[in-house]
Amino acid sequence: MDFIFMWEAFLTLLPGLPLTLELAVTSIVAGGILAAVISLIAVVGGPIGRGFTRGYVFVFRGSPLLVQMFLIYYGLGQFRPLLQDLGLWVVFREPYWCAVIALTLNTAAYSSEIFRGGLQAVSVQQVEAARACGMSGPLLFRRIVLPIAVRQALPAYGNEVILMLKATALASVITIMEVTGLAGKLIADSFRAFEVFIVAGAIYLAVTFFVTRLLMIIEFWLSPHLRMRPPSLT
Amino acid sequence: MELIDRYLVLVGFGETGWGALLLSAAAMTLGVSVCGFLTGTILGSVITFMQLSRYAILRWLADGYTTILRGVPDLLVIYLFYFGGSAFLGYVGGLFGYQGFVGMPAFLTGTLALGVVSAAYQSEVFRGAFKSVASGELEAASAVGMRPWPKFRRIIAPLVLRYAIPGLGNTWQLVLKESALISVTGLVELLRQSQISAGSTRRPFEFYLTAVVLYLVITWASSSIFRHLETRTLRGTRRAL
Numbered sequence: 001m002d003f004i005f006m007w008e009a010f011l012t013l014l015p016g017l018p019l020t021l022e023l024a025v026t027s028i029v030a031g032g033i034l035a036a037v038i039s040l041i042a043v044v045g046g047p048i049g050r051g052f053t054r055g056y057v058f059v060f061r062g063s064p065l066l067v068q069m070f071l072i073y074y075g076l077g078q079f080r081p082l083l084q085d086l087g088l089w090v091v092f093r094e095p096y097w098c099a100v101i102a103l104t105l106n107t108a109a110y111s112s113e114i115f116r117g118g119l120q121a122v123s124v125q126q127v128e129a130a131r132a133c134g135m136s137g138p139l140l141f142r143r144i145v146l147p148i149a150v151r152q153a154l155p156a157y158g159n160e161v162i163l164m165l166k167a168t169a170l171a172s173v174i175t176i177m178e179v180t181g182l183a184g185k186l187i188a189d190s191f192r193a194f195e196v197f198i199v200a201g202a203i204y205l206a207v208t209f210f211v212t213r214l215l216m217i218i219e220f221w222l223s224p225h226l227r228m229r230p231p232s233l234t
Numbered sequence: 235m236e237l238i239d240r241y242l243v244l245v246g247f248g249e250t251g252w253g254a255l256l257l258s259a260a261a262m263t264l265g266v267s268v269c270g271f272l273t274g275t276i277l278g279s280v281i282t283f284m285q286l287s288r289y290a291i292l293r294w295l296a297d298g299y300t301t302i303l304r305g306v307p308d309l310l311v312i313y314l315f316y317f318g319g320s321a322f323l324g325y326v327g328g329l330f331g332y333q334g335f336v337g338m339p340a341f342l343t344g345t346l347a348l349g350v351v352s353a354a355y356q357s358e359v360f361r362g363a364f365k366s367v368a369s370g371e372l373e374a375a376s377a378v379g380m381r382p383w384p385k386f387r388r389i390i391a392p393l394v395l396r397y398a399i400p401g402l403g404n405t406w407q408l409v410l411k412e413s414a415l416i417s418v419t420g421l422v423e424l425l426r427q428s429q430i431s432a433g434s435t436r437r438p439f440e441f442y443l444t445a446v447v448l449y450l451v452i453t454w455a456s457s458s459i460f461r462h463l464e465t466r467t468l469r470g471t472r473r474a475l
Contacts, residue, residue: 062407062453063446064414067425071446074432075439162305169307173418180309193318201306208305 009199012186016179023168027100031107039115060109066170073098073174099171107164118153151222158215162208179203245444252431259427260448267413270348271406277349278356285361303354308412312347316419340421352409359401363394396467403460407453424448
């Protein structure tokens with residue numbers, strides 16, 4: 001173990017961290033919004049909506065993310081004249097945006113299933129109780145369905161966030177120099193795979209650790225009714 | 235129509251078609267995934283034994299293993315095995331007086347990397363399955379005087395496998411999709427073959443689309459196999475839901 005080399009490796013890899021986080025945050029936020037739309041279509045869209053969302057989920061969950069990324073980055077490059085006419089070429093010529101689009105579409109497929117599960121786990125009795133109190137439509141959704149669904153879906157969604165953080169590493173294959181990209185380059189230059197692996201792995205583990213703690217706090221904050229009551233005198 | 239005809243010639247089995255190569259690459263994807271998955275099953279069960287051990291140090295090691303391997307991008311693990319393995323082979327070669335680069339075989343890299351990563355997931359699946367084996371069954375086995383090994387072989391292993399099948403199915407899909415990452419080591423599996431074909435024909439869209447379709451066929455077929463296995467192993471059991 002060469003600690004001086006590992007420290008240097010750490011200093012080489014750290015500049016890639018902002019890019020990793022940027023990729024992860026952008027695609028998680030965009031993917032979350034898309035997933036919310038998709039799961040709503042699945043729940044209220046009738047047979048056509050359900051068929052469409054089922055197809056979407058099947059395609060994006062059934063094929064590797066890396067292939068999807070290649071299809072978007074290299075595959076769509078084939079239609080350059082058309083994309084230029086549409087003014088979309090500025091987006092699709094950048095590996096960064098192609099990676100974001102692939103990650104977004106991919107996470108939307110996984111998250112929409114999680115959201116759908118959360119929405120469908122809201123029990124009929126609770127909705128009936130709300131109706132009996134005179135709530136309906138958006139008010140019912142906002143006050144009753146949404147909070148319960150979010151609480152049910154949060155643990156699974158937390159896993160998805162961690163998976164996305166790891167998935168940003170694939171962007172390095174289409175020439176984006178985030179942490180894994182820099183690590184791969186450093187390994188190829190120095191040929192010291194083990195040390196670089198430890199350093200890069202530690203960076204990812206640190207971020208994951210932080211994210212899991214954050215999710216635990218959110219979960220705690222969202223479930224006050226499940227906590228033990230403070231002892232009272234009366 | 236003309237577009238579709240041209241596409242079918244491109245990925246077909248004619249003289250200028252890439253169909254045969256794509257299919258054999260798909261077979262390579264299946265091969266490396268199966269080998270990696272089985273390696274992961276063996277390693278994963280060892281880790282489950284460690285997790286359920288009465289010695290804290292073994293439990294601690296197993297927890298560390300699953301935490302690290304599930305928290306680090308798989309691409310890094312592949313780099314570790316590819317470059318680290320080559321460095322190690324070069325060192326061994328040096329002991330025998332061979333100077334120069336010894337490349338790590340890509341198939342072995344893929345099998346090891348997929349095995350080590352999926353072992354972390356499979357051990358969690360096995361552990362969960364073991365937890366759902368009713369303790370009464372274990373006590374009954376001890377009560378009729380079974381020693382640890384017959385108890386494991388006759389009672390624990392069949393029950394754990396039955397409960398583990400859905401989780402193993404998920405892990406298999408994960409391994410299958412992860413096998414696409416092995417293409418960075420140069421192993422000619424489905425994604426690498428698509429890259430090669432795309433490069434030499436300048437039709438990336440068609441080839442990557444074909445790769446997506448072939449992956450979908452494989453995942454669809456394997457998920458129906460796992461569903462069949464699940465119903466088969468649940469014969470003779472009752473379920474509340």
